[in-house]
Amino acid sequence: MSSNKESVGGADNMSDDLVELSDEETVQIDGEESAKPTNESKENMDNSEDGQKRKCNSEAWTHFINIEVKEEGKMVKKHQCIHCKKRFTVQRTKTTSHLLRHLPKCTGIKRLKGKKGFINFQPSSSDNASEYNLNGGYDHMKCREIIAKMIIAHELPFSFVEYYWFNELMKYNNPFYQKVSRSTIRKDCMRVVEVEREKLKKVFKSVDMISITSDCWTSNQTVGYMCLTAHFIDSNWKIQKYIIGFSELAPPHNGEVISDAILECLIKWGIQDKIGTITLDNASNNDRAASILKNVFKGKGKLHFEDLFFHVRCCAHILNLVVQDGLGTIDCCLVKVREGVKYLRKTPGRLLKFGEIAITLGIPTRRSLCTDVKTRWNSTHRMLESAMHYKLVFQGYALRDSNFEWSPTDDEWARAEKVCKLLEVFLVATKLFSGTLYPTANLFLVEIYKVKKVITNAYESKDEFLNKMSAPMFAKFDKYWGEIGVLMSIASILDPRFKKLSVSWTFKKLYSADEVDDRVEDVIVKLKSLYEKYSDAFQMARASKYNSTSTSCVAQKNGEEEDFMTFLKTMPIETSQKSEVDVYLEEPSYIVLDNQEFDVLKWWGQSSSKFPVLSKMARNILSIPITTVASESAFSAGGRILDDYRSSLTKDMVELLVCGGDWIKSVSKATIQTLEQSAKEEENLEVQIPTSDEAFN
Template sequence: MTAAARLLPYEHMPCIAHSLQRSITMAIRDSGLENVLAKCRKLVGHFKHSPANSAELRRQQEESGQQQEPLIQDVSTRWNSTVSMITRLLRNKDAVRATLELHQQRSTPAMLTNAELEKIEKLEILLEPCRYVTELLGGEQYISCSVVLPALCHLFRVMEGSDDDPGYVLRFKAAFTSDLSKRKESTNVQWLKVATALDPRFKDLKCLPRSEREGVWKSIKEESSQQSEPHRETEPDPTKKKMSLLLAASDSDEEGDPASDMSVDRYRGEPSISIEDCPLKWWSGHAGAYPSLAPLAQKYLATPATTVPCERLFSLSGHILQKKRAALSTDIVTRLVCVSNWLKEKK
């Protein structure tokens, strides 16, 4: 599939959420937090695999006045499940400790120590911005491609080390920043830069160094000038063909299209819109003022930042098409997926 995708005449945009998850996995391994996470998984599995233990946990939650909720087991293929497991375990640590003390058996796992609880509390703080960015870029009801570079800039700023950080936190931040920087370079960065510039919310390009901003606007001017060029006839007459040779011999192409340059400059002078506003609606209302830029905005801003919406549909199809329902036709499965998705959006 990867080799076939390279042959397609389309720009490729890797899934940013997948890259982010891989960086988190590498940082956890390099920071030495894998052992405490393995202990957390063993604790959660002790309650997930035993109805009696789960019932006792619910009783302890009720006695302490907490909401009755099950623990969450993290899965490597399910993004943000690690931070969800940590958050749920920390919220119910007293009920979990009380339940384990009631059933002291050889197979009963040991409760996390105070030092280990402090470690996963620090890890929760580290992973919370990553969860926020993943959920932000995984939406399907709004523009996400232009948010990638501002979101990554936010993560790099959050992951800066400080003197108060313990050693394992510094190692996590260093490993995460290094790995994510390498993965960022392997993405289609130029496409992301243009998409960010064509978003009226982020067109100031504060997420980029000052030395790179003018290069982005220059590429937009070049592409918008190609959009504004009139379509040539397939077979021009000899007279027009000879005249076109004179234009080809001149250096006017190097000067660019003044109209497109002015259009880009006028767009840069427009006030930025609110973060809650939709950039496509803005471009729809300003398409007449920027006829060469509006098609570019539709082209770049329509690109999804992640494959999360597609994978949600794959998971939904897997729940519908099970072994006992293997005789469903393709048309019926498609209709069931559509109906389920529409009902979810309606709720």
């Protein structure tokens, strides 16, 4: 164990450099008298027989210390292994051969190297986990790097490295560990993030097109931040997302400020010419920012999808607006249920009485009673659903407690039931949009159709309440369907299981019979128009490569024959009458068995040799995010990093910790939580209904 000199109170006096632990540590061996190390240093602690001091350069001194122990009534010098605490006699010749022979058999070193006979943790799933093995011995700088990554990824304070018991643990695991200060680990974190930044820049250089999502957030210090996330499909046909900016946003947060901040971040990364789409919330300042950015990219001739879908509106946000319009029609019932649940949660006695009434009425009490968050409509739906389960209990409790004023009327309950049934399809779509793995755009068309179909049925219903409630929902959804419908339709066609069938089937259920064919043909025309642009770019790139190859062939030495394969690659492509789009659409759909999982990106990766142009286009379209969930999820981390105790962090350090944490988690394959999962963890929205005295325990 470390001496008391290694206390928490001395942390503030540490320098920015490594702080070595004291060599004068006391080691207590069970069953023997206390042993203390000698005062001589390792460099000149021993004298040779001729009286000359000699330096101890042997490798053994990395693993042994000199101590004095009491044997037969007198103090005797011994060599002690710092790993297994085994002692050896000091040779008169001062040789260390017997010490070196001990090292391969040392049980302490075997434990460090993970040999059999010791309990080991499961190996890391990280792709670069092999660089942290101990076969090459302990590397203190590598240990500091791992600690820095741990602090960034798990949002720990820099002072974590100065905690007394953390240092005790590290010293116990490896005596070579040296304590570091918060200033040192802060610099280590900056170096770690800078290394990850350079790696990511290299990745961006190999990507043809990047889609970005952005959202704004206000911290507990009322400081505005903008998060910018890059999305793309890598060379292995895996969808990737990285937070590339978490910058402070100067007020006012108008379109000009937002567009300037986004453009500045893109230029800093060198990807301003690779942006295909930008996904933003449905707000006027975001519309203005998207228009400014679109004008900039159009002026430079860098619009990847012509003028089709540069600005993508967040579907999750649109659904939220649609749902809020519907919930507004039963606002009175919402207020009563929300305030009633709050009233019941205030004391265990009220909840117990509520549970006893439920048992008397024969209503199961396994279901929790939920409250909601006004800005999260799915929590409002959950609150209403749980309240309707206890509908009769609410009425019975109001008769027994004169202070309870929040029991909805029968008409309000009926309306709430209709709304809940209507919103169930929204829940499925929202879970897909806010999914953990951020699914590709080919999956959204059918789910959006279900939402639109439910709203249309309610709008055309003879039920006066449903008709009135769905009118604003129908108008708002129809306003944005035209913008997102084309993107979803083209992405769905690029799914080999669906092709034109998904669009034809969906449009038949959404539009009248006389306009279905025209709408389907319009989508196909836009798909082929995009393909022609990609084909022209592909031919130009090939021609450029052909010209460079021809020039190199001319420059060859006289008499040197060019390789036949090189000549073959320079031959122009023979264009057939049918394009890749026509061939793809005419082939039968890919059949997937019921128990078989299908990866659309893997399919296109395997088919890239057959469809070289169309696969490149599919890579870019399928990577387009239709929600800002990836950017919004960063605000949970931002809220934890910028808590009340760390509000003095500079804006550069906040960006470093948020972005760096995202990069390190991506490398370590850490699980990305959905917004719904985060909400459940951060807020106590549910309360169990007690039915006995356990409510007071």
